[in-house]
Amino acid sequence: MTTTMTTAKIRQILGKRGLKVTPQRAVIMEFMMGTKSHPTAEEIYEAVKDALPGLSKGTLYNVLNALVDANILSTVVLEPGAIRYDANVSNHHHFIDVDTGQIYDIPWDRVQNLFNAPGEGFCVADYQVTFYGVMAQNSPKRPKPEHP
Amino acid sequence: MTTTMTTAKIRQILGKRGLKVTPQRAVIMEFMMGTKSHPTAEEIYEAVKDALPGLSKGTLYNVLNALVDANILSTVVLEPGAIRYDANVSNHHHFIDVDTGQIYDIPWDRVQNLFNAPGEGFCVADYQVTFYGVMAQNSPKRPKPEHP
């Protein structure tokens, strides 16, 4: 895990929401701000356990729920069985690569306005598109294999 | 639960897929074909337990998984914690009434073609839109209160 965000910045974000700064919160936030992979709680646990050897699952969920409540993280449910966490809290869509399992954020404005799509009687307040497909082999967005 | 489909029709659907006809499958199918409510396994269990007093949860999941595998039912995950089942197996979108919790199917062709929306490099094979909002009070689609 590489450090991508200063402790000061994290203190500021937490402080602004009236949340205390704990090592657990700082490390988990730093990891989440530095990834776009939409990890599950289990994956976050694996990622931070070197930096937080004593971390318990209970505390992990406690921290994640606090950050979600404070609107620092958002959640997505794309498959049954696990909640995924995302540091991108602005409105956006998702693309799931069915080959690699990678999940990509799709900017909100790439999809045309669909507020009226459902038709008469449906008062749409929000919507979200989930795309399924494969990322082009030559796309720079495609993750490189670990051992080429 | 009202009978909306003949036993013969159910036998035909199951037979075509090479599935044996059991009372459990017949009753569960009949209930699912007659509802648009996207019930969870628990809700299906409650709905059919009068007709199938001995039904076990294990068998319920066994039946539901068999019907999903045979493409007689489809699944949706709209919230964490529970899979919802739908007798509508054709491509469609969903509208969730955030007041009532009701889930409505939105026909596929009410949403314009979004295959190219994510942009360069994303080869979209499929997509699905989830709308959140409220159904107009005067809409005929809105469910009537149990005790007006």
Added chain:
DNA sequence: TTGTATGCAAACGGTTTGCAATGCG
């Protein structure tokens, strides 16, 4: 110092699995 956050362990809810008994074709 005070109240909130942590660690641990037990509980929880939805779903799956193993196995003997039943029943459909």
Added chain:
DNA sequence: CGCATTGCAAACCGTTTGCATACAA
């Protein structure tokens, strides 16, 4: 008759909860 399906109970997995201790403000 033979194999698929059922019922039951235990196991599983992600998540929540309760409580005593530790710690940020």
